Amino acid sequence: MTGTFQSTAPLLACGAYLLGSVSSAVLVCRLLGLQDPRRQGSLNPGATNVLRIGGYRAAILTLAGDMAKGFVPVALALAWNLPPHWVGLIGLAALCGHLMPLFFGFRGGKGVATMLGVCLALNPLMGLLQITGWLLLALRFRISSLAALTMALITPVLGYWLAPDYLPYLGVACLALLWRHRRNILDLRRGRENRL
Template identity: 55%
Template sequence: MPYDVLLIIAGYLLGSLSTAILTCRLMGLPDPRGVGSGNPGATNVLRAGGKGAAIITLAGDLFKGTLPVLAALMLHRGETAAGLVGLAAFLGHLYPVYFGFKGGKGVATALGVVFGLNPLAGIAVSATWLGMALVSRISSLSALTAFLLAPAYLYLLTHSASISLTMMLMSALIFWRHRRNIRNLTIGAEPRIGRKAGG
């Protein structure tokens, strides 16, 4: 049990590292919290600094979700512990201790957690996001659709109720963090991918 607690703390601290903010600082770009939607995530970094910075941000956010989960699994802590460690990393991204507990919406980090728990589920979530993005050209709608289905994908592929319940909590938090986007979607005001407007 002490090992699980240490892994959960480590997951939270790793998740608290804001890839978006650090990438923009290192590349001399505007702080993503002051650009577009104000969200420190890959989509907003794309607006602030272009594709290169956005790719680095996406990779970093994915990595900090996957690494703690893989560490827990490699240390044979079990699927429940691995899910909790992933949840801690996700919460670190949402509420980072290093940045005044004001973080991003958690989509990429949650996807990293899914990949760590089950790569096939990660592919399914990614494919859902991509398919919806190609149809709608709206990043938030793509993320919401993907994570609406993520708990089901994980349950079908792992048959683990604890993992599925953990992902349901993460999905609920993703929906909560996207509440402004959801309002915009209902009135047709949500920006499409590639546009400069915040959302």
């Protein structure tokens, strides 16, 4: 049985990318009659921007959808006992889909929620620690990007202790999130970053 599942691992990786390419923010905004988040606020199709333009309900739905895109394919890979390198690649494929979605002109979000979903599937304790850290920082400083960047930077550290088999893939994911937040980093240094 495991051998059969391993032979389908490349298909699961492709499916993870396609699932990641479904923009929860755009779909939620369309369903709720809100304007396209890629044309409002920060122009980012993510939960934080949806919160600004559509309120808490829209943001929570977006967050849940983005996390599920990372959680579901990785949970399937683990349930099928795929080797760690395939599990890691499948998680990265889901994240890549969110960052560069095929269905939305490769204009994706910043990957925070999808990465949280991946990490929750890999190790629930790691995911809960990340979410707790994000919430504490966001509530304290009211700056979503600062909380996201800190969460990304602690992910390899948490992975070293809680998910060592996936550490290289978590490191790549961390770098991808830092790259997607490069403008936020500049705005933070200049004191211009938007607050929640």
